[in-house]
Amino acid sequence: MVPDDEGGCLMRTDLLGEPIEGLDEALAAVDAFDAVLTDGLLRPRPAQAEGLDRLAEAVAGTPLAARVAEAAGKAAAGAAGEEHFLALAAARAALLGSVHDALATRVDEATGRPKPAGAPDRQEPSPEPASTLSAAARSWLCDLARSGWRGLDHDLAAGAAPVVSAMLPDTLLRRQAALLDGFAAELAASCPGATLERVPERRWADLWMRSLLLTLPGAAPAPATTPATGRLLPLGVDLQEHATAVQAQVHAVFEPSDGGAPRLVRAAASAPKPDTVVGAGLWQLLRPHLSLLAAAGEGRAMELDAMPLTDEGDLLWDEAHARPADEADPFATARVVLPTSTAAATAPLDRHPVRIAVPILLEGYAVRAEEGGPTELELAGHRLAVDVDRLPAAGPLTAESVARSRACIGLLRWDAGRFTVQPLAAETVVRKKAVAVHAGAWAGGTADKAGTRAEKAATDAVAGLRERAGRLLRK
Amino acid sequence: MLSVWEKSSTARVVAPARPRKLAKVPFVELADGRLQGVVSSGSDIGRVYVSSISAGTYAFACSTNNNRPCGGARGTFCNHLRALVTEAVLQYGAERVARYLKVETAQEPDAATLLGTMTQTRPAQGDTSAAAPVFSRFLRHLAYLELPPTTAPLPEMQWFPTTRAAA
DSSP, rough: OOOOOGHHHHHHHHHSSSSOOOHHHHHHHHHHHHHHHHHHHHSSOHHHHHHHHHHHTTTSSTTTHHHHHHHHHHHHOOOOOOOHHHHHHHHHHHEEEEEEEEHHHHHHHHHHHOOOOOOOOOOOOOOOOOHHHHHHHHHHHHHHHOOOGGGGGHHHHTTHHHHHHEEEEEEGGHHHHHHHHHHHHHHHHOOOOOOOSSSOHHHHHHHHHHHHHTSSSSSSSOOOEEEEEEEEEEEEEEEEHHHHEEEEEEEEEEEEOOOOOOEEEEEEEEEOOOOOTTTTHHHHHGGGOOOOHHHHHTTTTEEEEEEEEETTTEOOOGGGEEEEEEOOOOOHHHTTTTTGOOOOOOOGGGGGGGGGGEEEEEOEEEEEEOTTEEEEEEEEEEEEEGGGGSSSSSSSSSSSHHTTOEEEEEEEEEETTTTEEEEEEEEEETTTEEEEEEEETTTTTOOHHHHHHHHHHHHHHEEEEEEHHHHHHHH | OOGGGGOOTTTOSSSSOOOOSSSSEEEEEEEEEEEEEEEOOEEEEEEEEEEEEEEEOOEEEEEEEOOOOTOOSSSOHHHHHHHHHHHHHHOOOHHHHHHHHOOOOOOOOOHHHHHHHHHHHOOOOOOOOHHHHHHHHHHHHGGGGSSSBSSOOOOGGGGGGGSSSSO
């Protein structure tokens, strides 16, 4: 049984700092390959052949071995074709998948929560026709691998634009389109590659790998769903954005009405956007499509009636299956229901460290925040870095409120070799009363003075753009 | 040894645009080796000017969306080009604009010093051949407002966390 008064203290933060067996070796092979992409595979040098070999060796004991060894050989000779680049991307994905699994196991040990349900049965990819758009994307990605990040120029970076424009209107291709669009914009902003001071090697190799794998028919099939009926208790809102896309994800606990065990779930809304729509404008775009954003902002639960829920724990939100319910304090949810909630398994393709976002409650810590340094939470002598940069700009939760807090709800994440916590909400004590500040408090709208100003500015910006669009697009 | 930034899947490469008013200059971008954008006409609400400044040479061009030359852009920057630079500095920060245009200033750059430094070199008037592609990029940009939102999850957006650090 979980004692009521110290539910959050059960978090074993000590485990998060301990080494994980095999992790460094797997990441070293990934790094070796990532360095190969920096210089490109048009005219490979011996050092690059070595990097390719490291990747091939790392998957030598797997079913991928033969294909990756062949691909590494072809690439080292400067003769890699699409199928070879795909094999190399698959090998890199497999390594990062194993890293994900090791990290996820460690997270389960640290939170002490019930283990996720077993991996969902592998779906046979539905026989999708090979799309010409995917083929065009694949061809661009292979050109990128040949030129390398150092060989980037404006023409190459612009090559994705026609593909993205053609994909965006089709919501079934939205995953590919949003990824390629964000990736290409970064590459364009970094041209010419030859003069870059530093290259984000892990990141661009990730985006390249992911984009390439998504071009395969059936890589992102429509997931199987089951109807979910019961009470949904929001924990907090996570915001993701690049210049021309935004997604808000609400993390929540779902209590089935049939009395089944509570489950950790997410619900998302996303939209393409012009790069000048930022801050409160992001909430305005998404708000009409996800009433859960307002519920999370106001601290209310929602009743679900046969809402589609995927095996990975994603609610495919449809307003027809949801209605507002009573008040529900996220901290109460985190203290009482979260410790017994079960997370869903991760889809095979999504097994990547970046996908780790585990809701946790932290209490009884000391905040270490030196001027200009990182903010860290110290629990039982162990420190956990706080990723305050991930707090949405249009929201009341700031690094200062985290620094004053005595409890926080966050997402446990892992990047660049360490675990961090992304705050979703912080609880402070004001005149002996607990006051909670939520990162997504303005998601559904706000009466806050600064928030209202941000809302007005965003409304004006979009109105101005729509006026221009109305006049010019119809000509 | 790679630094932490180079080993980060979520390393921040491009800072998000800073909020600005869009009525006067609805579109600004650093692309194709130019600072380019669309500036609303002060007198005719149905008319816009397509303005651009090339990186390095500062060769400038300004014409209407129907390809009529701007009367003000003879010999030096017109008011549309000045507005373009001012708004680009608001959106991207002066430093990024200066770096892209290859403008070197003695002190910390701002819109005025960028404009001063560029006009002092007596830049040549460029041709207006870029106007059509810039205008079509603006229309593509506007079309993003009309694309439908979705509630199916986009796992790929995990690579794009929001950031408080604006440009």
